[in-house]
Amino acid sequence: xxxxxxxxxxxxxxxxxxxxxxxxxxxxxxxxxxxxxxxxxxxxxxxxxxxxxxxxxxxxxxxxxxxxxxxxxxxxxxxxxxxxxxxxxxxxxxxxxxxxxxxxxxxxxxxxxxxxxxxxxxxxxxx
Numbered sequence: 001x002x003x004x005x006x007x008x009x010x011x012x013x014x015x016x017x018x019x020x021x022x023x024x025x026x027x028x029x030x031x032x033x034x035x036x037x038x039x040x041x042x043x044x045x046x047x048x049x050x051x052x053x054x055x056x057x058x059x060x061x062x063x064x065x066x067x068x069x070x071x072x073x074x075x076x077x078x079x080x081x082x083x084x085x086x087x088x089x090x091x092x093x094x095x096x097x098x099x100x101x102x103x104x105x106x107x108x109x110x111x112x113x114x115x116x117x118x119x120x121x122x123x124x125x126x127x
Contacts, residue, residue, distance in 0.1 A: 001066060007078035011055050011085060018048035018089060047092035051085055054107055061114040068121035081110055 022044045026032065035041040058081055066074045088103025090096030 001071065001074065003071075003075035004062065004066070004078045007082045008059055010082050011051075011059065014085060014089060015048070015051055015055070018044070018051060021093070022048050043092050043094070047089045050092070050104075051089065054111070055081070055085060058107070058111050058114065061111070061118060065114055065117055065121070068125070069117060073117075077110065077114060080106065084110060 022041075025038075025041050025044050029036065029038055029041055031038060031041055035045050062074055062077045062081065065077070084103045084106035086103070087096055087099040088107065089099075091099025091101065091103055
């Protein structure tokens, strides 16, 4: 589970960085609430929001998958999740061309794959 914990920590750091970025932009643009209709602020708020909306659920699902599937699949899924979320955030903030789409699609595929893995595992053990 070492790789899982490192990846979870990296995602937590990403959440902190994206939070700080929103705060920095709020001060710079003097937008105290919401996004003020500013495109840069909208992107920053959504990059942060999308991360915190999806990542905790996927991390939980991956954690639960450790029981039936073991270390290697969990490590691979964790690394893929970090890459997907970094691509998405980088794309939202304009650092990675096509990163938003690649990250969003990858994240969606991951949530579906891990969910199906858990359903299959449950059916195998008779739940």
